[in-house]
Amino acid sequence: MNQRALPRWVFIVVTAAAVLWLIPVVWMLSLSLQPNELLSRTTANTFLGLVPVPFTLDNFRAILSIGDTPRWFMNSMLVAGTSTLLVLATSTLAGYAFARIRFTGRSIVYPLVLAGLMVPEQVVFIPLYVMFADWNAHNSLPTLALPRVALPIGVFLMTQFFKDIPDSLEEAARLEGCGHARIFWSIMLPLATPMMMTLAIITFLYSWNDYLWPLVSPQRTDFFTITVGLAKIQGNFAQSQGLGQLMASGVQASLPVIILFLMFQKYILRGIALSTDK
16 A cells, blocks of 8 residues: 555554553653662652653663573573574475465365464463473473474464465476475565564564463573563562662563564564555
8 A cells, every 4th residue: 555645644643652652661761760769759750750860770780680680581582582483484384385385185284273373372381381391301491482383373474475476486487497495495485574574573572572381381590581580580679679670670571572673674564564465
């Protein structure tokens, strides 16, 4: 759709919604940069508390010095990054197979994969826990990443994308002697980059914010992710250490996702445009 064709009021409404969404984020950042001594008396010092006056980084230094926060941060990066790469690999391969390859049982397997969208993740917690316990695999980073690899929504998105690629591209490649592997690697993947980036952001966000499985699986604190570790800190220290450190922990947990979105937002917008302009 041409953006110039949109009415002016649409941009006004979208801008107002964006501002309303940003106010809590800016307020959290502002509180994290103010001294706890001041916040214990008031949270609305200047411009409703949105301007950090006076300014301090003590809350972030305190968070980094409590527990194993740097290690938890790296654990989350490794788990979320590994999950994202594996989801991209499995979803693109499965999506290409379901969309472009005719094989026996495709009409049965694909609905079974989509049926996974209707299964709440809490339902499989006990079987997952027992399975990894039988393998003696708890308290490890791969155990935190592997349950997120089978992502039905990822298979669905990539299947729908590959279905909409014109058959003429594949037929031209076959005339040049290309097989499925060459077509997938040289033609389909470059075309699917925007959708893959969108799926990567969704997967990374889902894995980074995951709380239940990292809470259930590891028993050792050095295998906690940032969400579980900061929750433990807040439960033990939030009331005594102050609001500033509580907000600083929230900023630390959300900052990587925000940076990732800002870096790859053009791919996300292209992926959304491709999925809606059908």
